[in-house]
Amino acid sequence: MTSFSDFGLADTLNRALVDAGYETPTPIQTQAIPDLLKGRDLLGIAQTGTGKTAAFALPILQRLAPGKPAAPRRVRALILSPTRELATQIAESFKLYSRYMNHMSIAVVFGGVGHRPQEDRLKRGVDILVATPGRLMDHMAAGMVSLETTEIFVLDEADQMLDMGFVQPVRRIVKHLPKARQSLFFSATMPKEIGQLAGELLFNPITVSVAPAATTVERVEQRVIHVETAAKRRLLLDVIVAEKPERALIFTRTKHGADRVVRQLGQDGVDAAAIHGNKSQAQREKALAAFKAGTTQILVATDIAARGIDVTGVSHVINFDLPNIPESYVHRIGRTARAGASGVAISFCADDERPYLKDIEKVTRQKIPAEDRRGTISVAERADTAERGERPSGKRPQPGNRSGNPRNNRRPAPPAVSAEQQRRDAMPAAKARQPGAAKPSHAAHGKPGQSKASQRPSHRDTGAAEETLGRVGFLAGGREGMKRRPEGRGQRDGR
Numbered sequence: 063m064t065s066f067s068d069f070g071l072a073d074t075l076n077r078a079l080v081d082a083g084y085e086t087p088t089p090i091q092t093q094a095i096p097d098l099l100k101g102r103d104l105l106g107i108a109q110t111g112t113g114k115t116a117a118f119a120l121p122i123l124q125r126l127a128p129g130k131p132a133a134p135r136r137v138r139a140l141i142l143s144p145t146r147e148l149a150t151q152i153a154e155s156f157k158l159y160s161r162y163m164n165h166m167s168i169a170v171v172f173g174g175v176g177h178r179p180q181e182d183r184l185k186r187g188v189d190i191l192v193a194t195p196g197r198l199m200d201h202m203a204a205g206m207v208s209l210e211t212t213e214i215f216v217l218d219e220a221d222q223m224l225d226m227g228f229v230q231p232v233r234r235i236v237k238h239l240p241k242a243r244q245s246l247f248f249s250a251t252m253p254k255e256i257g258q259l260a261g262e263l264l265f266n267p268i269t270v271s272v273a274p275a276a277t278t279v280e281r282v283e284q285r286v287i288h289v290e291t292a293a294k295r296r297l298l299l300d301v302i303v304a305e306k307p308e309r310a311l312i313f314t315r316t317k318h319g320a321d322r323v324v325r326q327l328g329q330d331g332v333d334a335a336a337i338h339g340n341k342s343q344a345q346r347e348k349a350l351a352a353f354k355a356g357t358t359q360i361l362v363a364t365d366i367a368a369r370g371i372d373v374t375g376v377s378h379v380i381n382f383d384l385p386n387i388p389e390s391y392v393h394r395i396g397r398t399a400r401a402g403a404s405g406v407a408i409s410f411c412a413d414d415e416r417p418y419l420k421d422i423e424k425v426t427r428q429k430i431p432a433e434d435r436r437g438t439i440s441v442a443e444r445a446d447t448a449e450r451g452e453r454p455s456g457k458r459p460q461p462g463n464r465s466g467n468p469r470n471n472r473r474p475a476p477p478a479v480s481a482e483q484q485r486r487d488a489m490p491a492a493k494a495r496q497p498g499a500a501k502p503s504h505a506a507h508g509k510p511g512q513s514k515a516s517q518r519p520s521h522r523d524t525g526a527a528e529e530t531l532g533r534v535g536f537l538a539g540g541r542e543g544m545k546r547r548p549e550g551r552g553q554r555d556g557r
C-alpha cells in the first residue's frame with residue numbers, strides 16, 4: 063500500500079500531514095499526487111469527502127515551494143470554488159499543509175463581504191488564491207489582480223459551478239490565464255457541458271475517478287421510511303429522539319423547507335440552525351462554526367449550501383426530502399462517511415417522492431432497506447386526540463422507551479401559535495398536492511370541515527407531542543442529548 067513517504071514530498075509537508083493525523087493516502091491521493099508532482103493536467107471525478115483537497119494541495123505546495131513569492135497583484139496558483147464555504151475550507155487545508163513552509167501566502171476571496179480588505183491583500187501578491195468566480199472577476203476588472211503569470215489552475219466542483227450558473231464566468235476567467243500552465247479539474251459528476259469545459263481547459267490530462275456511489279454508499283448504513291408528507295415533521299422528532307444523533311445534517315429540497323424544519327424543530331424544543339443561500343455570509347459562517355464546535359448538533363441544509371461542507375463526526379444524515387437528482391443523494395450521505403468514518407442515513411419518502419427513490423436505487427445499484435410508517439403517524443388522529451386531550455391510540459412506535467421513562471421529564475406544551483403561523487406550517491401538506499403529485503393518504507387529509515391548522519402536527523397535540531417533548535427533555539439531560547432551549551417557541555437561527 064502506498065504511504066505518504068512514497069510521494070517524495072518535502073519534509074515540511076510530511077510533518078504537517080503527521081500533525082493532521084493522515085497516515086495513509088486516500089485512493090484519489092494515491093492516484094493523483096505522483097502525476098501532479100510531474101506537472102500533468104488532471105481530470106478528477108470525485109466528490110468532497112474523498113480527500114481530493116489534499117490530492118491537489120500537496121503537489122501544488124511542493125511545486126511552488128522552490129519558486130519566488132508572488133509579485134504584487136499576481137497569483138501563482140488559482141483555485142476556483144463555487145461556494146464561499148468550500149473556498150474557505152480549501153484555504154484552511156492549504157494553511158494546514160503549509161504550516162511548516164516559509165513564505166507561502168494563501169488568501170481567499172468571495173462575495174458577500176467588503177471588497178477593501180481583499181483588495182489590500184491582493185495588491186501584495188498571493189501565492190495561492192482560492193476564489194469564487196464572481197468576486198474574482200470584480201477584482202480583476204478593478205485591476206487588483208492579474209492572472210497572467212499564474213502557473214497552476216484548479217477548478218473545483220465543476221458540476222456545482224454549472225448548477226450555479228458559473229460556467230461562463232469560469233470561461234472568462236480562464237481566458238486571462240497563460241496557455242502554459244498546469245490545470246486540474248474536479249467534478250463529482252460529468253454532465254455533457256462539464257465534459258466539454260474539461261476538454262477546453264485541460265491538456266492531455268490523466269483521469270482519476272473515485273467512484274463515489276460505490277465507496278460512500280457502502281460505508282453508510284441507510285434506511286428509507288415511507289411516510290406521508292404531513293407526518294414528516296413528527297417523524298423527524300421521533301427519529302431524533304430514537305437515534306440521539308451526535309451531529310445530524312438534515313437535508314431539505316428548498317431554502318424555505320430548511321427554514322421551516324428549523325422553525326418546527328424549535329417549536330418542538332430541539333435546537334437547530336439552517337444553512338442555505340438566503341442566509342448572510344455571517345449567518346452561514348456562524349451556523350457552520352457552531353455545528354463544527356458541537357454547540358449546534360443539528361444543521362438543516364439545502365444541497366448547494368451543504369456541498370463541500372467539511373465537518374468530521376456527522377453521525378446522521380436525514381433526508382427530510384429526497385433529492386430529485388440521484389447524485390445528490392450520494393453527496394448528501396457522503397457527509398457522514400468522511401475519510402473512512404461511517405454513519406447513518408435515514409431518508410423520508412412521501413408517495414410523490416417514490417420515483418426519486420427508484421432513481422437513487424438505480425444509480426447506487428442497491429436496494430435501501432425500507433420501513434413503512436404510512437398511516438402510523440396520523441396527523442388527523444393526533445389533531446383529534448389533541449382536542450380531546452388524550453394520547454393517540456394506534457401503531458405509532460415508541461422509541462423513547464429506549465431512554466427511560468419520559469414521564470419523569472415532561473415539559474409543558476408550548477403556548478399556542480398564531481393563526482398565521484399555523485397556516486404557514488400547514489403548507490407542506492398543501493404543497494405536496496401539486497398537479498402530478500400522488501394523492502396523500504387519507505391520514506394526511508383530515509376530515510371534511512376540519513381546518514388546516516388542526517391537520518398539522520400541532521403543539522395542541524398535548525398527548526403525543528408532550529410525550530415526545532418529554533422524551534427530548536430526557537435526552538437533553540443526558541451527556542449526548544440534543545441541546546434544547548429553555549423556552550419552547552420562537553426562532554433562533556438569526557433570520
Ligand code: AMP
Nearest residue numbers: 084086087088110111112113114115401
Ligand atoms: P476532502 O475530500 O478534501 O474534502 O477531504 C475530506 C476530509 O478527509 C477532510 O477532513 C480531510 O482533512 C480528510 N483527509 C483527507 N485526506 C486524508 C487522509 N489521507 N487521511 C485522513 N484524513 C484525510
